[in-house]
Amino acid sequence: MSKQQQHFCIVCNQEINPRLVMRSKNDNGDIMRCPHCRLTFVNPMPSEQAIQEYYNGLYRKESLEFDLQKQKWANTSLDGYIEELKRLKKWLRQDFLDLGGVLGYYAKAALTKGLKAILVDIDPVSVEFANKHQELIEVYQASIQEFSEISSHKTYDWIFLRHNIEHFKNPDNLLDTVYSLLSEDGVLTIETDNNAGVEILLHPKTTRFYQSLYSKNYEGSSLIDLLLKLPLAVDPPRHLFGFRADNLSQLLINHSFEPVKTIHYCLGDAVYWPNIPNTTIYLLIEKLTDFKIMSFLLELVCLIIFPFRKMLNRLQMSSGLCIYATKKAR
Numbered sequence: 337m338s339k340q341q342q343h344f345c346i347v348c349n350q351e352i353n354p355r356l357v358m359r360s361k362n363d364n365g366d367i368m369r370c371p372h373c374r375l376t377f378v379n380p381m382p383s384e385q386a387i388q389e390y391y392n393g394l395y396r397k398e399s400l401e402f403d404l405q406k407q408k409w410a411n412t413s414l415d416g417y418i419e420e421l422k423r424l425k426k427w428l429r430q431d432f433l434d435l436g437g438v439l440g441y442y443a444k445a446a447l448t449k450g451l452k453a454i455l456v457d458i459d460p461v462s463v464e465f466a467n468k469h470q471e472l473i474e475v476y477q478a479s480i481q482e483f484s485e486i487s488s489h490k491t492y493d494w495i496f497l498r499h500n501i502e503h504f505k506n507p508d509n510l511l512d513t514v515y516s517l518l519s520e521d522g523v524l525t526i527e528t529d530n531n532a533g534v535e536i537l538l539h540p541k542t543t544r545f546y547q548s549l550y551s552k553n554y555e556g557s558s559l560i561d562l563l564l565k566l567p568l569a570v571d572p573p574r575h576l577f578g579f580r581a582d583n584l585s586q587l588l589i590n591h592s593f594e595p596v597k598t599i600h601y602c603l604g605d606a607v608y609w610p611n612i613p614n615t616t617i618y619l620l621i622e623k624l625t626d627f628k629i630m631s632f633l634l635e636l637v638c639l640i641i642f643p644f645r646k647m648l649n650r651l652q653m654s655s656g657l658c659i660y661a662t663k664k665a666r
Contacts, residue, residue, distance in 0.1 A: 346508050347373040347583045349590065354379065358554040358567050367554065367567045373586065376531050376578035378570055381505050390573045391459055395438055399465040403441075409610040410441035414449060416607030417525060421494075424597055424660060426523040433492040433517065435480050436500040440466035446496075447472060454492070456483045484513045491519040497526040501584075502575045511591040518663050524593060527608065527658040529569040530600065531578035535648045536569070536655040537562050539603050540637050541612055581657050593661040602645050602654045609656055615639040 345352045347370065354368035357376060365378040421427040432446035437455045439462050446453040447470075454474040455466055463477040476483050495518050504510045518524055529536070536542050537559065549571060550557035556565075570578045579587075585595045601607070604614035615638040623632035648654050 345370045347375045364572045367570045373583040375583045378572040382573040387573045393461045402469045410445040414445040428493040430493040434496045438462045440470040444470040493522045495524045502528045502577045524661045530657045531580045533655040534653045592664045592666045595661045597660040599658045600654050
């Protein structure tokens, strides 16, 4: 690459000559990767207007009615997070700040656990839904930066940043803001898709989605291409970065956080990715007795490859990752 094409890597804190991962067919931006830390990102970034237009009312369909199943998943999921915090001796039974928490199912779950739950989201449709259905006392329609400015230096014990960081054009600014909001003894739970997550390309329920997603916008996007290039899950204007455990940990360290536990997880994990449940024998019998043959075959394949997916998880190649981090003095 020429000097004009150099890029500043937010993890390495230096200028790099990024490698091309996938070339865009349109104006969405190419997918690039740092040759040192393997941070994956879109270049050039979409405009602020394009991002705002994408997110405004994004969850309009999901906001039409309260989904009891999603709430049950969130309740079970949050129990798992709390158990992990207790194992880490980081459980502070006080407040729960859900940044970018969309419709508020996790904030509502926190409320039922006796926590003071605060929800922040920029989407007016999501905030309207949360105010109507989630019985939360504090709901803010604001960006995370705007919320920080109006919170008057208040800090919070548990900050929940679930599948958010990959959406931000400037993760540096995001983490600086989160640092200012976290109490001295507090804990940050941060999650994102795993850029090394081969599993998501091989799961029968997600393979077609991702292949279609990339073939529409990028050159060289066969399943083999995707497995070799691993653009996951950069998808502008939605996802602008793709992280792995090592580079996300380093980025947290750069911003005075101390990662204390990293967890890789598969699709269907009851705590970390509950909305694509794993196949059970009961579900197979149900599909078969209802004569839903194609659904039965799909679930059967899912069950057969489950051990392979667990092996990928041990190799840190499963679909998602979560890091629990504390705050260091600056």
